[in-house]
Amino acid sequence: MAMLIRTILNEMIPQQMQNFISSKFFDLASRCLSSDFTFIIEERWQAVNNETFRAVEAYLPTRIGPSTDSLLIGSHEPLNPRSPPKQSIPVDCKIIDEFQGMHLEWTLRSIESKNYFPREKRYFRLSCKKSNRDRVMQSYFPHITRTAESILNKRDTLNIYTYDQESSMWESTVFKHPATFETLAMEPELKQSIMEDLDSFVTRKDFFEGVGRAWKRGYLLYGPPGTGKSSLVAAIANYLRYNIYDLQVQSARSDSDLRHILTSTTNRSILLIEDIDCSTKVAHDRTKIQDDQEDDNDQQPNRLSSTDPGVTLSGLLNFLDGLWSSCGDERIIIFTTNHKEKLDPALLRPGRMDVHVYMGYCSAAGFRKLAANYLGIKDHYSFATIENLLENVTVTPAEVAQQLMKSDEPEAVLQSFIQFLQMKRNEIQKQDGKQES
Numbered sequence: 001m002a003m004l005i006r007t008i009l010n011e012m013i014p015q016q017m018q019n020f021i022s023s024k025f026f027d028l029a030s031r032c033l034s035s036d037f038t039f040i041i042e043e044r045w046q047a048v049n050n051e052t053f054r055a056v057e058a059y060l061p062t063r064i065g066p067s068t069d070s071l072l073i074g075s076h077e078p079l080n081p082r083s084p085p086k087q088s089i090p091v092d093c094k095i096i097d098e099f100q101g102m103h104l105e106w107t108l109r110s111i112e113s114k115n116y117f118p119r120e121k122r123y124f125r126l127s128c129k130k131s132n133r134d135r136v137m138q139s140y141f142p143h144i145t146r147t148a149e150s151i152l153n154k155r156d157t158l159n160i161y162t163y164d165q166e167s168s169m170w171e172s173t174v175f176k177h178p179a180t181f182e183t184l185a186m187e188p189e190l191k192q193s194i195m196e197d198l199d200s201f202v203t204r205k206d207f208f209e210g211v212g213r214a215w216k217r218g219y220l221l222y223g224p225p226g227t228g229k230s231s232l233v234a235a236i237a238n239y240l241r242y243n244i245y246d247l248q249v250q251s252a253r254s255d256s257d258l259r260h261i262l263t264s265t266t267n268r269s270i271l272l273i274e275d276i277d278c279s280t281k282v283a284h285d286r287t288k289i290q291d292d293q294e295d296d297n298d299q300q301p302n303r304l305s306s307t308d309p310g311v312t313l314s315g316l317l318n319f320l321d322g323l324w325s326s327c328g329d330e331r332i333i334i335f336t337t338n339h340k341e342k343l344d345p346a347l348l349r350p351g352r353m354d355v356h357v358y359m360g361y362c363s364a365a366g367f368r369k370l371a372a373n374y375l376g377i378k379d380h381y382s383f384a385t386i387e388n389l390l391e392n393v394t395v396t397p398a399e400v401a402q403q404l405m406k407s408d409e410p411e412a413v414l415q416s417f418i419q420f421l422q423m424k425r426n427e428i429q430k431q432d433g434k435q436e437s
């Protein structure tokens, strides 16, 4: 009877269909009978970056052992024969971990995504015994998170990301900027207050939750060119050990594009938007922009600006303190501008950017710091003359730095700097005289 049925089925069901049914049947049987369980950890989770993925990515290189059969290695520093290159996990490499008597097998996988973004989809596969599933969730993953956190806090390299419109992805480079709060020339009280503000920000997760605010802090750095705004951003990144996402607002085509870009950034990072006054649609008064656009449209109805909405101020504000602000934790958002007066008042409203920092011309304290940095001296008989001149001459720290770099010989450098300041003072006096006459 069975043979008869088999023959009839063989006749009736095409071979391909038979193969499909039998493979599904074996899949189901092996899943029911297998004692293994698999966790999948994708790079993104519910449309934002998956922090579990990031934690595993930081943790797994610490578990490289004798059973590991391939490795990614490399270095971004000049090769040192005494230190080995850095290690990372390549795709398809198997990593074995043992934790509290459990045997855990990890593999990093990559598949090409059908979506335009991201083109490659990476995920980690973790296999363990079915009976260990709950222990993995309750003890192993928290252990990974704790370990990753301490690794990331101590990481020796930071990254700076720029957004590539072509590939719709953030591209990273190693960030090695020497600026620190120690090297910054600015008023000591201001410097101290910024450091205290950062310290209190990173330790007040519960406070932010308690008052119902997103765990974010906005800084607006403003002042003339060359006064150290970018250097301060670097000092903040080095101080907190945060990566920087350097966003050119123009690289987002629309507000929804911007949301996508911003939700692809990771926690514990700085989002930097430099020269915000140059991003016209974002920075300027919205009523003026509307008028301008209407004028533009009258003249050239087919211009890009009439069809391409670009990023709007409200789109950006939505991420700062609107509904989208809840996406991501522990973020510092920094805007820099040379022209605060050109910004839309909505951007400056209290509560939007929490801290406004004016980076001004070089003061006596700033000069002393730069002299210590560049010449290695704390005092000199010519300091009094220089400080006197600085009261009447506006000179940026960048200009001072340029002057102090001229030679290694402090005496010669300081004398030439005095001449430079006197020349500037004479120019100012000449201009004042012209205006009076």
Ligand SMILES: Nc1ncnc2c1ncn2[C@@H]1O[C@H](COP(=O)(O)OP(=O)(O)OP(=O)(O)O)[C@@H](O)[C@H]1O
Pocket (backbone or CB within 6 Å): 183, 184, 185, 186, 224, 225, 226, 227, 228, 229, 230, 231, 232, 338, 359, 397, 398, 399, 401
């Ligand atoms: N306050 C400062 N302390 C120490 N160095 C400074 C300071 N300001 C400027 N410099 C020096 O001048 C260079 C240029 O400064 P920086 O790019 O930080 O200025 P900025 O205000 O960001 O200028 P811009 O507005 O043009 O971007 C720095 O590389 C640094 O060497």
